[in-house]
Amino acid sequence: xxxxxxxxxxxEAALTWSNLLYCLIGxxxxxxxxxxxxxxxxxxxxxxxxxxxxxxxxxALIMLAGIYxxxxxxxxxxxxxxxxxxxxxxVVTCLDGHAMARQGxxxxxxxxxxxxxxxxxxxxxxxxxxxxxxLAEFALSFGPADxxxxxxxxxxxxxxxxxxxxLKALAMAxxxxxxxxxxxxxxxxxxxxxxGLPQLADGISFVVxxxxxxxxxxxxANLERDxxxxxxxxxxxxxxxxRDDYRRAWKPVLxxxxxxxxxxxxxxxxxxxxxxxxxxxxxxxxxxxERFGQGAIEGVAGPEAANNAGAQTSFIPLLVxxxxxxxxxxLMVGAMMIHGIVPGPQVMGERPELFWGLIVSxxxxxxxxxxxxxxxxxxxxxxxAVPYRLLYPAILLFCCIGVYSVNNSLFDxxxxxxxxxxxxxxxxxxxxxxxxxxxxILGPLxxxxxxxxxxxxxxxxxxxxxxxxxxxxxxTLGLVLILCLPRLRATRQAAxxxx
Amino acid sequence: xxxVATSRTARGGLQIREPRDALAGALFIAFAxxxxxxxxxxxxxxxxxxxxxxxxxxxxxxLGLLGAVVLLRSLSFGRVERRAEGPAFALRPALCVAAxxxxxxxxxxxxxxLLATLVLTLLCGLAHRQVRFAxxxxxxxxxxxxxxxxxxxxxxxxLPVLPG
Amino acid sequence: MTTxxxxxxxxxxxxxLCASLLAGAAEWPSQPVKIVVPYPPGGAADTVARIYAxxxxxxxxxxxxVDNRPGAGTAIAAEYVAAAPADGHTLALVPTGQLTVLPHIxxxxxxDPEKSFAPISLLAYTSVVFAANRQVPAQSLTELVELARxxxxxxxxxxxxxxxxxxxxxxxxxxxxxxxxxxxxxKGSAPAVTAVLGGSVDVAVDxxxxxxxxxxxxxxxxxxxxxxxxxxxxxxxxxxxxLGYPGFEVTSWFGLSAPxxxxxxxxxRLNVEIAKAAASPAVQEKLAAQGLVAWPSTPEAFAEQxxxxxxxxxEVVAKSHIxxx
Numbered sequence: 001x002x003x004x005x006x007x008x009x010x011x012e013a014a015l016t017w018s019n020l021l022y023c024l025i026g027x028x029x030x031x032x033x034x035x036x037x038x039x040x041x042x043x044x045x046x047x048x049x050x051x052x053x054x055x056x057x058x059x060a061l062i063m064l065a066g067i068y069x070x071x072x073x074x075x076x077x078x079x080x081x082x083x084x085x086x087x088x089x090x091v092v093t094c095l096d097g098h099a100m101a102r103q104g105x106x107x108x109x110x111x112x113x114x115x116x117x118x119x120x121x122x123x124x125x126x127x128x129x130x131x132x133x134x135l136a137e138f139a140l141s142f143g144p145a146d147x148x149x150x151x152x153x154x155x156x157x158x159x160x161x162x163x164x165x166x167l168k169a170l171a172m173a174x175x176x177x178x179x180x181x182x183x184x185x186x187x188x189x190x191x192x193x194x195x196g197l198p199q200l201a202d203g204i205s206f207v208v209x210x211x212x213x214x215x216x217x218x219x220x221a222n223l224e225r226d227x228x229x230x231x232x233x234x235x236x237x238x239x240x241x242x243r244d245d246y247r248r249a250w251k252p253v254l255x256x257x258x259x260x261x262x263x264x265x266x267x268x269x270x271x272x273x274x275x276x277x278x279x280x281x282x283x284x285x286x287x288x289x290e291r292f293g294q295g296a297i298e299g300v301a302g303p304e305a306a307n308n309a310g311a312q313t314s315f316i317p318l319l320v321x322x323x324x325x326x327x328x329x330x331l332m333v334g335a336m337m338i339h340g341i342v343p344g345p346q347v348m349g350e351r352p353e354l355f356w357g358l359i360v361s362x363x364x365x366x367x368x369x370x371x372x373x374x375x376x377x378x379x380x381x382x383x384x385a386v387p388y389r390l391l392y393p394a395i396l397l398f399c400c401i402g403v404y405s406v407n408n409s410l411f412d413x414x415x416x417x418x419x420x421x422x423x424x425x426x427x428x429x430x431x432x433x434x435x436x437x438x439x440x441i442l443g444p445l446x447x448x449x450x451x452x453x454x455x456x457x458x459x460x461x462x463x464x465x466x467x468x469x470x471x472x473x474x475x476t477l478g479l480v481l482i483l484c485l486p487r488l489r490a491t492r493q494a495a496x497x498x499x
Numbered sequence: 500x501x502x503v504a505t506s507r508t509a510r511g512g513l514q515i516r517e518p519r520d521a522l523a524g525a526l527f528i529a530f531a532x533x534x535x536x537x538x539x540x541x542x543x544x545x546x547x548x549x550x551x552x553x554x555x556x557x558x559x560x561x562l563g564l565l566g567a568v569v570l571l572r573s574l575s576f577g578r579v580e581r582r583a584e585g586p587a588f589a590l591r592p593a594l595c596v597a598a599x600x601x602x603x604x605x606x607x608x609x610x611x612x613l614l615a616t617l618v619l620t621l622l623c624g625l626a627h628r629q630v631r632f633a634x635x636x637x638x639x640x641x642x643x644x645x646x647x648x649x650x651x652x653x654x655x656x657x658l659p660v661l662p663g
Numbered sequence: 664m665t666t667x668x669x670x671x672x673x674x675x676x677x678x679x680l681c682a683s684l685l686a687g688a689a690e691w692p693s694q695p696v697k698i699v700v701p702y703p704p705g706g707a708a709d710t711v712a713r714i715y716a717x718x719x720x721x722x723x724x725x726x727x728x729v730d731n732r733p734g735a736g737t738a739i740a741a742e743y744v745a746a747a748p749a750d751g752h753t754l755a756l757v758p759t760g761q762l763t764v765l766p767h768i769x770x771x772x773x774x775d776p777e778k779s780f781a782p783i784s785l786l787a788y789t790s791v792v793f794a795a796n797r798q799v800p801a802q803s804l805t806e807l808v809e810l811a812r813x814x815x816x817x818x819x820x821x822x823x824x825x826x827x828x829x830x831x832x833x834x835x836x837x838x839x840x841x842x843x844x845x846x847x848x849x850k851g852s853a854p855a856v857t858a859v860l861g862g863s864v865d866v867a868v869d870x871x872x873x874x875x876x877x878x879x880x881x882x883x884x885x886x887x888x889x890x891x892x893x894x895x896x897x898x899x900x901x902x903x904x905x906l907g908y909p910g911f912e913v914t915s916w917f918g919l920s921a922p923x924x925x926x927x928x929x930x931x932r933l934n935v936e937i938a939k940a941a942a943s944p945a946v947q948e949k950l951a952a953q954g955l956v957a958w959p960s961t962p963e964a965f966a967e968q969x970x971x972x973x974x975x976x977x978e979v980v981a982k983s984h985i986x987x988x
Contacts, residue, residue, distance in 0.1 A: 036649075140861035167569050168520070171527045174562040178534050178555060184735055185551040187825060187848055192551055193537060202734040220596050223626050224589030317857075324853050333853075334709060343876075389627045390638055393620045396596065397642055400603045400619065401612075401650050405658065413604030417597050424593060428586040429523040447554040448850065455847055456819060456863060459547030 003130055006356050010129075013357025014364050019062050022055065026063035027365045030070020031372065034077070037084045037211060037398050041071040045331045057339035058354050062361040064335050068328045069121065069311045069362065073369050076113040076304050077380055080106060082395055084214050088206055089272045089307035091437050092279045094214070096292060096299030103295050107239035107381045112249050112297055113304040114373040115241070120257035120305030121366040124312035127261050128319075129359055135313070136320040139265040144453035145463045149473035150266070151446045154273045156477055157280040159435050169435045172426070176439025177446070179204060187451055199411040207406050209440055212416040213433045215399040217423020219392050239377050245297050252282050252302035260309030265316050276438060278306035284483065312362055318343060319355060517573035518585035524570025531563030595626035611661045612651055616643040691751045691929050692725040698919070699747075700756045701740030703733045706852070707872045707953060711787050711917045712756040714949045718940035719933075736826055737761040738772060745774035749922040751929035755780065757918040759828040763972040767980040768826050776973065780920040782965040783930055784937045787955045788916035790890035791832040792874040792900070794867045794883040796859050804887040804906050807866065811842035819845040820866035821855040829855075831976050832889060832913040833868045834983040839908055859883065870915050871896060871954035889913040896954055916958060918965050934962060 013019065033044045045064050052060035075090040080097035093113065100109040127135070142150075155177075159169045182193040183203030194200035241249065256278040263274035282302040283292045292299050314329060324330040324343075336343045341351065348355045383391070403416050423433060457463035464470050515521050538559055544550030599622035607615040620639035624630060651660045696719070700712045709731065716727040732740040741761055747753035762776040774780075793804060799818075801807040811818045822830040825848045837844050847864050849855035852873045859867035860882055867874060867883060875896045878885040885900035889912055893902055903911040919937065921930060940946050941959035950957050960968070 032649075140857065142861065143863035144858075165520075165569075167565060167572075168523055171523075171562060171565040171569060174558055174565065175527065175530055177558050178530065178562065181555050181558075187549075188542070188551045190541060190551045192541060192555065193534070198735075198739070201739065216596060216600065220589070220592045220626075223592035223596070330703065330851075330853070334706075389624070389629065389631075390634070392627075393599075393623045393635075393638060394642055396600060396623050397603075397616055397619055397646060400600055400607075401646060401658070404604065404607060405650070408608075410604050410608070413600060417600050417604075420600070421593060421597060425526070425588075426523075428588060429519045429526070431523055443558075450554065451549045452847060452849075454546055454549060455845070457547075458816065459545060461546070 006352070007129060007360060009352055010356030010358075010360030013058060013353045014062070014360040018056075018059055019357065019361060020364070022059040022063040023066050023361050023365050024368055026066020027070035027073075027369050027372065030067040030072075031074040031077075031369065033067070034071035034074020036074075037078050037082075037215060037395070037402055040207070041068045041328055042331065044071075045328060045335075049331060049334055052335055052339075057336070057341055057351075058357050060335055060339060061332065061354070061358050062365075064332060065315070065358060065362060066365045069308065069365060070369060072308050072311045073114065073117055073373055076117070076300075077110060077373075080109045080113065080300070081380060081383060082391070083218055084395065084399075085210055085437070088210070088437070088441060089275050089310070090304075091210075091272070091434055092275050092303045093300060095279070095434065096294075096296050099293060099295035100297070100300065105295065107377055108241045108245055108297070109300050110377045110380060111240045111374065112245060112301050114370055114377070116249065116253040116256065116301040116305040117308035118366050118370045119253050120260060120309040121312055122363060123254075123257045124261045124264070124309035125359060125363045125366070128313055128316055128362075129356075132316045132320045135265050136316055139317060142266060142469065143467060144449045144456060145467050146469040146473065147266075148446060148449040148453055149464060149470040149477070150273075151442045151449065153473050153477045153480070154276055155435075155439060155442055155446075156480060157276055160280060160480060164430055164432055168429075168431045172431050172433065173435040173439035176436035176441075177443035179209065179436075180440040180443025181447065183444075187448075197411075199409060203444070204415065204440075205403075205406055205412065206441065207403055208412050208416045209419055210437060211399040211403050212419025213423030213426070213436070215395065216417060216420025217427055217433070219396065220420065220424040221427045222388065223392070239381065240374075241297070248297050249301035252278070252298040253305040255281060255285075256302040256305030257309045260306030261313045263306075264310030264313035272307070272310075272438075272441065274310040275303035275307040278302040280480070308366075315358075315362070319347065319358070512576070514575045515573060516575040517583045519583065520569055520573035522586070524566045524568075524573060527566030527569060528563055531559045531566055535559035535563065592626040596623050599623035599626075608659060609662065611659045612646055613643040613660060614662060616646050691926075691932075692723055694752055695726045695728050696723065696752050696754065697728050697730045698754045698756050699730045699732055699740050699744050701733060701737035701758065701761060703731055707789060707870060707915075707955065708756055708758050708917055710953055711950070711955065714946055715786055715919070715937065715940060718943065718946050719936055722936045722939065736765055736769070736824070738765060738769065738774075741765075741779075742773045744920070744922060745779035747922050749781075749924035749926075751921060751925050751933075753922065754783070754933075755920045756786075757920050759915050759917075759972065760826065760831070762969050764826055764828060764831055764976050764980065766973070767977050776969070777966075779923050781923050781925050781930055782962045782969070783919045783921055783933045784962065785916055785918045785958045785960040785965050785968065786937065786941070787950050788914050788958045789870045789872050789953075789955045790888050790894060791829065791868060791913040791915060792871050792878070792888050792897070793836070793886040793903070794859070794869075794874050794878055795886055796862050796865055796867075797882075797884055798862055799865050799884070801886075802884070804901075804903065807886060808840045808842040811844055815843040816845070818843070818865045819847050820868050821847050821849055821858050821864040822868055823852040823855050824848055824850060828913065828915050829868050829870070831979055835913060835976075835979045836868075836889075836903070836908075836911070838979065838982055839911055856883075875954050894954070916968065918960075918968075920965075930962060 029044065030041060033041060044067055048064065052064065055063070072089060075085065076093045076097065078084050079090040079093040080101050083094050083098040085091040085094055097109045097113065100106065155173055159166065159173050182200055184191050184201050191201055259278050259281065260274040263277060279299055279302060282298045283289050286292065286296070286298060318324050318329045318332055324333050333343050341347060341354070399416070400413060403412050406412060426433060453463055454461070464474065535556060538552045538555035541552030542550030543552045543556065599619045602622055603615045603619040606618055617639040620642055621635055624635035647660050651658045698712045698716055700709050702708045709729065712729045716729050719727045732743055737758060737760065740755065744753055744755035766772060766776045795801060795807065801810045820833050822833055824830065830846065830848065833844065833846055844866065847858070849858065852869050856867050856869060856873060856877060858864040860877070871888065871894055874883065877883045878897055878900065885897055887903045887906055888894055888897065888900050889903045891902065891904070891912060893900065919933070938959040941957040947957050
């Protein structure tokens with residue numbers, strides 16, 4: 001079969017010593033920047049881009065790709081241990097992953113995240129190898145109306161999966177949407193909500209919002225509690241999942257892999273949307289959904305599998321059509337250009353050793369990540385034994401350096417403090433910050449696609465229900481809403497009876 | 500550091516049953532009004548060619564409505580059996596943490612990473628109930644070394660390490 | 664009184680500055696030279712900057728670095744360079760729209776397109792190409808114009824953003840041919856081309872760099888190229904001028920400028936080194952792989968290119984009512 005011949009070419013290319021070495025360097029660096037909050041793969045790859053001049057094209061691409069998916073592994077570590085989303089795709093891992101850490105099951109959470117990511121990553125790579133061309137065609141058929149409906153679904157999903165009050169979660173998502181609109185409007189070029197500050201012209205960076213609200217805000221809220229009620233458990237607990245854990249987790253991992261693979265192909269926020277979608281699906285399918293948010297292993301396994309699968313399949317549009325679907329992929333285009341490779345549909349035919357070598361190297365990288373991460377779980381978990389009074393200054397320092405290094409900007413750090421205080425206020429008012437973060441990321445995209453869809457339909461809103469893809473997504477949205485109506489009533493009752 | 504008193508005996512008339520929700524609702528309404536007022540100054544355009552004010556105004560309106568529902572829901576017009584506890588704000592952690600981070604941001608470009616880290620550690624350390632200065636100083640030195648090694652040297656970030 | 668004083672002080676300061684600059688010029692470059700690119704890494708502008716930076720590093724004996732400062736439709740980078748010390752260590756990669764389109768649509772720019780910069784040389788150019796989705800029932804540009812006339816308000820074209828040279832090319836053609844085409848802006852070339860591949864938009868307007876691979880692979884129909892001659896990359900795609908619109912030409916060029924007060928000696932040295940680099944087969948080969956052609960020039964020719972393009976696009980902006988605010 002063609003696939004096996006192609007994979008053989010790939011293995012031959014990926015398993016040379018130099019390519020293996022650069023793969024290892026890439027995933028190690030990726031894990032490191034993923035673990036350190038605020039530093040992300042985008043900044044790292046941009047910094048390393050010039051260095052790749054000296055490497056062969058295959059070495060360069062293998063290393064840079066390794067940084068990207070390595071960061072997805074590392075990001076979950078920070079989310080689980082200190083409740084900070086190192087990457088936008090690990091926002092939802094905070095919910096149950098950190099709850100597990102508080103119960104002394106940090107090792108299990110880290111273990112299942114690594115194993116789930118590996119399984120899903122392997123499946124997604126097989127999918128990339130086998131079906132990238134038809135999948136790319138599918139992604140192409142998404143029009144602006146379909147994208148808008150998809151994001152609306154994603155946003156509502158985030159609201160539904162938030163803990164606590166549905167209405168407040170919805171309001172938080174809308175607040176996030178508004179914050180996302182700060183900066184120059186793409187269509188008109190007009191500055192919005194910038195108060196004349198040039199530093200706001202390009203919008204508020206994700207790092208500023210997430211480090212402010214999840215980092216500083218959360219730390220202030222933790223500090224007012226007693227040491228005895230420290231958010232981190234002292235127990236190290238088991239390091240590896242039990243048989244019961246595996247029994248609970250294997251289905252979510254497979255479902256997450258499927259969802260992530262599909263959503264990862266779509267341009268814009270693929271890995272993040274898929275982790276949110278996977279969480280929602282698991283919560284819906286669970287027999288006892290109230291465990292979610294209280295440390296349900298399914299809530300870690302599914303999303304972690306989904307975001308890693310999404311990270312792998314987001315290479316499909318780049319490799320098959322030469323079109324980058326997110327900032328990291330745009331940098332990969334840059335890396336290919338540096339070496340005189342014009343990304344596009346012709347690469348697969350003209351440079352098969354490069355194309356298949358890169359794909360196989362992603363699988364090899366996943367193996368390396370598993371080997372790298374499982375032994376490290378013990379070390380990471382030991383971090384939890386450090387008293388909080390010593391840990392939080394370190395977290396604050398990493399947040400500061402992470403934010404500062406994005407633009408070397410004093411303004412960004414000050415803005416982070418402001419969002420930290422706002423975050424603290426919102427936490428005290430029992431408003432869930434996760435939907436705000438998703439709204440923040442989706443806001444500009446939703447507006448862009450809404451405007452484009454309405455422009456192309458000449459102002460006719462029926463386009464959202466006449467396109468089959470969009471209609472399907474909106475019907476799913478309706479179903480989700482109907483399913484959670486009982487919960488709305490339940491929270492109302494809870495509001496009456498509780499404290 | 501004061502908590503709003505709990506479970507006062509209920510009287511008739513307008514009551515705040517859920518102070519957290521009342522505050523949250525008011526906060527959402529305030530954001531919505533501010534954002535809506537600013538959006539209204541931008542061109543609105545038409546449904547086909549939306550101006551830069553169309554979408555933000557739409558979102559602000561929705562946010563305002565939701566805020567109003569959250570606020571109204573927290574009120575009670577009759578007798579209330581139990582009144583929920585209001586939020587208590589801890590000023591010391593908030594101020595110390597904010598001061599530490601601001602100090603870091605102001606100092607890092609001139610004094611370098613090492614000294615800025617020390618100041619950050621000490622100021623943020625004051626946020627904790629039990630302040631142990633010797634321990635904090637030690638932590639500051641360790642973090643400064645770690646930060647210098649990992650971020651400036653290892654990852655090659657453009658950060659000044661020493662004063663200058 | 665006070666105004667005379669400040670004027671005097673400024674004059675003194677300026678003289679001191681000039682003196683120090685002249686002194687500095689002798690040993691230029693004394694530190695790494697920075698080329699500021701107004702886009703994120705990865706695009707054509709970035710590639711051009713990196714190819715020349717590489718060549719200049721060797722020639723100048725100092726490292727030449729690329730500094731990406733994207734944002735505000737390239738205004739952020741332009742303002743940064745305009746305010747940078749004029750000592751030859753900070754240079755600007757100038758894409759076409761920055762000095763020829765942006766000033767016509769943004770009112771409050773903190774730089775003067777003619778006075779804030781000292782042109783050094785043009786570096787390279789690429790042409791603008793028109794391509795259509797395979798389902799569009801038009802085999803040529805002429806048929807597309809007829810189709811647009813017979814079905815007004817139905818056809819659309821995508822651009823990499825409002826106010827870019829690509830958008831201007833689309834509007835320029837719309838005005839010249841009278842074809843009714845709806846402009847749909849995107850955030851960059853990749854999503855703009857994807858939308859045409861998927862069929863939600865009918866026509867793609869973009870640079871040769873972006874569209875050549877798609878046309879070569881048969882994914883899009885090449886309609887025309889807005890250059891004086893056909894491109895060797897797409898020998899079968901006719902020029903717009905050939906098809907009955909003589910003189911229709913939109914070139915997306917990239918140039919190198921310095922802050923206005925940069926000493927003449929530095930400008931001349933850089934101009935000579937760029938001409939040498941542009942003549943080297945290695946540079947030409949790297950550029951050609953991106954659909955770019957090396958295009959060195961004198962500083963005067965660069966300035967003239969800015970003036971003539973600026974006049975041309977001012978008219979297009981006024982007629983098509985492109986506004987930013």
